[in-house]
Amino acid sequence: MIECRNISKIYRNGDNETVALDGASFSVRDGEFLAIMGPSGSGKSTLMNVLGLLDSPSSGTYFLDGRDVSVLSEDELAEIRIRKIGFVFQSFNLLPRTSVMRNVMLPLIYEGVPHARRSELAEEALRAVEFPESRWNHLSNQLSGGQMQRVAIARALVNAPSLILADEPTGNLDTKTGELVMAAFRKLNLEKGHTVILITHEHDIARYADRIITVRDGRIVSDFPNRDVRSA
Amino acid sequence: MLFIDLIQETYIALTTNKVRSGLTMLGIVIGIASVIAMIAVGQGAQKSVEDRIQSIGSNLLMIRPGAARSPGQTVSQGQGSSTSLSLEDADAIGREIDGLSAVAPSVSGNYQVVADGSNTRTSVTGTLPAYAAVRNVSMDSGSFFTEAHDARRAKVAVIGPDVRDELFPDETDLTGKKIRINGIDFTVLGLTATKGGSGMDSSDDVVYVPLSTAMQYLTGSDSLSMISVTVSDQALMDQASADISSLLFERHGLSDSDTADFRVMNQSDIVETASSVTETFTLLLGAVAGISLVVGGIGIMNMMLTTVTERTREIGLRKAIGAKGRDIRKQFLVESVALTFLGGVVGIGVGWLTATLLTKFASVSTSVSTSSVVLSFGVSAGIGILFGYYPARRAARLNPIEALRYE
Ligand SMILES: Nc1ncnc2c1ncn2[C@@H]1O[C@H](COP(=O)(O)OP(=O)(O)OP(=O)(O)O)[C@@H](O)[C@H]1O
Ligand SMILES: [Mg+2]
Numbered sequence: 001m002i003e004c005r006n007i008s009k010i011y012r013n014g015d016n017e018t019v020a021l022d023g024a025s026f027s028v029r030d031g032e033f034l035a036i037m038g039p040s041g042s043g044k045s046t047l048m049n050v051l052g053l054l055d056s057p058s059s060g061t062y063f064l065d066g067r068d069v070s071v072l073s074e075d076e077l078a079e080i081r082i083r084k085i086g087f088v089f090q091s092f093n094l095l096p097r098t099s100v101m102r103n104v105m106l107p108l109i110y111e112g113v114p115h116a117r118r119s120e121l122a123e124e125a126l127r128a129v130e131f132p133e134s135r136w137n138h139l140s141n142q143l144s145g146g147q148m149q150r151v152a153i154a155r156a157l158v159n160a161p162s163l164i165l166a167d168e169p170t171g172n173l174d175t176k177t178g179e180l181v182m183a184a185f186r187k188l189n190l191e192k193g194h195t196v197i198l199i200t201h202e203h204d205i206a207r208y209a210d211r212i213i214t215v216r217d218g219r220i221v222s223d224f225p226n227r228d229v230r231s232a
Numbered sequence: 233m234l235f236i237d238l239i240q241e242t243y244i245a246l247t248t249n250k251v252r253s254g255l256t257m258l259g260i261v262i263g264i265a266s267v268i269a270m271i272a273v274g275q276g277a278q279k280s281v282e283d284r285i286q287s288i289g290s291n292l293l294m295i296r297p298g299a300a301r302s303p304g305q306t307v308s309q310g311q312g313s314s315t316s317l318s319l320e321d322a323d324a325i326g327r328e329i330d331g332l333s334a335v336a337p338s339v340s341g342n343y344q345v346v347a348d349g350s351n352t353r354t355s356v357t358g359t360l361p362a363y364a365a366v367r368n369v370s371m372d373s374g375s376f377f378t379e380a381h382d383a384r385r386a387k388v389a390v391i392g393p394d395v396r397d398e399l400f401p402d403e404t405d406l407t408g409k410k411i412r413i414n415g416i417d418f419t420v421l422g423l424t425a426t427k428g429g430s431g432m433d434s435s436d437d438v439v440y441v442p443l444s445t446a447m448q449y450l451t452g453s454d455s456l457s458m459i460s461v462t463v464s465d466q467a468l469m470d471q472a473s474a475d476i477s478s479l480l481f482e483r484h485g486l487s488d489s490d491t492a493d494f495r496v497m498n499q500s501d502i503v504e505t506a507s508s509v510t511e512t513f514t515l516l517l518g519a520v521a522g523i524s525l526v527v528g529g530i531g532i533m534n535m536m537l538t539t540v541t542e543r544t545r546e547i548g549l550r551k552a553i554g555a556k557g558r559d560i561r562k563q564f565l566v567e568s569v570a571l572t573f574l575g576g577v578v579g580i581g582v583g584w585l586t587a588t589l590l591t592k593f594a595s596v597s598t599s600v601s602t603s604s605v606v607l608s609f610g611v612s613a614g615i616g617i618l619f620g621y622y623p624a625r626r627a628a629r630l631n632p633i634e635a636l637r638y639e
């Protein structure tokens with residue numbers, strides 16, 4: 001359960017003030033599949049960072065599962081991130097000079113999952129995004145943009161988090177692979193009831209979601225259910 | 233995070249930039265190696281000084297003529313220049329002092345010694361057979377002279393190995409050979425065993441003759457150069473020393489210590505003085521080497537700070553995924569400890585090798601002690617923690633979002 005009340009984020013650089021979020025309020029039920037759309041610079045990634053407990057809002061309150069997260073310590077936030085949240089970054093953020101396998105396993109390492117179980121889960125996640133098995137042991141900097149993106153998605157899915165936050169997960173993928181990734185998200189959403197929030201520019205992709213929120217200049221300008229949900 | 237993962241992460245991080253890790257480690261290797269080698273040299277010196285002093289004889293008191301020097305008084309009349317000690321003094325000591333196991337009076341001087349056309353100038357000691365026991369003189373071949381030799385002022389001599397090398401370099405059996413000391417013929421009775429030591433004080437570069445013979449033919453005087461005394465028990469050393477002093481005061485008709493015309497030297501005092509000097513020497517060497525260890529530690533800190541900066545994005549990512557501050561701190565701390573620990577192991581090996589080579593090729597006596605190895609281990613691991621802590625803490629405190637944006 002996500003509930004945002006009047007969330008603002010203002011970046012100050014000397015005299016320069018950028019209002020990235022301007023009083024956004026909305027809530028997301030468990031098991032919802034939500035798409036966030038909006039022009040570049042409208043504050044989508046900023047919102048995602050707040051939802052993912054990476055950044056704190058300048059004002060307003062964010063309740064995650066009924067708890068006000070502003071009172072939590074750094075360690076408690078890290079604990080929630082590792083157990084509950086799978087993050088797909090807009091810029092992939094893979095570990096450089098590290099194998100695909102190890103990249104995908106990274107959350108499992110910090111979660112303290114036993115070794116044997118790790119490779120099982122990592123292989124499962126890589127198969128779900130159809131990452132070619134021949135490249136599992138390649139280094140992350142030897143991959144194409146689309147391959148990197150799939151590794152980043154596999155990493156977000158690997159410990160089956162109950163909240164998946166994906167910032168333009170299909171931006172570098174061709175239509176077919178993009179649909180495949182969406183199918184994987186949809187499957188988690190339908191079969192396991194995990195909440196998925198994704199940012200996208202493409203209406204085609206947004207149509208997978210149950211609900212679409214549009215952001216402009218840090219404000220939510222529309223929020224309505226998607227009447228013709230595309231099935232995977 | 234499991235410990236094995238920590239080790240694996242460290243391995244990956246250190247092998248990613250092998251040259252840099254190697255060079256940083258080299259600083260620690262040099263530091264630890266020099267600490268080990270320097271302390272080995274210092275302790276070797278200490279040990280050889282102690283061994284030499286012990287080889288003079290155990291539980292030994294030496295009474296020499298000459299004014300006692302009070303502290304601060306720098307001018308002395310020259311050791312042994314006075315003629316205050318007599319054979320009667322030695323007899324009185326042997327008779328009246330309790331707890332002594334042997335008393336050996338001696339005279340000594342430097343004389344020209346000639347044999348078969350070779351000659352050398354060496355120290356000739358005239359003494360009694362007891363001297364051999366008191367001063368740990370053992371025989372290599374032949375025998376020491378006896379009381380009977382002394383009683384009849386026999387012109388017999390026992391020579392040290394250095395003198396043998398000078399006079400009879402090719403001979404094995406010396407018994408019966410003739411040598412001339414100060415123009416007088418002596419018959420060689422035997423050869424003493426090597427005791428080691430070098431320079432003026434060598435107990436190998438010496439000729440022993442009976443005391444009465446020496447007094448009659450060489451020194452031409454009744455005064456002694458020294459009385460060496462063995463005390464039967466270590467615990468009685470101080471008592472014996474005091475007793476001897478008061479006996480001699482009485483015999484010489486003296487009243488207070490300012491006018492004493494003899495000195496009683498306690499061997500354990502000499503050992504203590506000598507080892508305090510070598511201890512200071514060891515400490516000094518260790519301190520100099522310690523400085524290079526600190527420099528090595530600063531190298532570690534420098535590298536770790538660079539690494540943290542270089543890997544800012546990576547740290548941001550790890551934290552964003554859910555790594556706690558302490559996971560990151562541990563990772564960087566283990567990395568620096570691994571560097572210093574490996575450097576320490578290699579450094580101990582190199583230091584030990586250096587000490588061994590020094591002994592072998594430069595004949596510097598060395599002694600690598602377990603304590604210095606354990607100490608260096610501890611110090612190198614400690615340096616890893618000390619100099620790794622600040623960079624690790626810096627890494628752990630990075631804000632994930634800012635770190636991810638870092639270019
Ligand atoms: N660290 C920062 N410091 C200052 N301004 C920032 C910072 N991060 C974001 N901004 C500003 O906040 C605004 C929103 O940025 P954000 O990254 O959320 O946009 P976005 O909607 O994700 O855009 P895009 O679709 O291009 O990814 C932008 O105007 C950006 O310049
Ligand atoms: Mg963005």
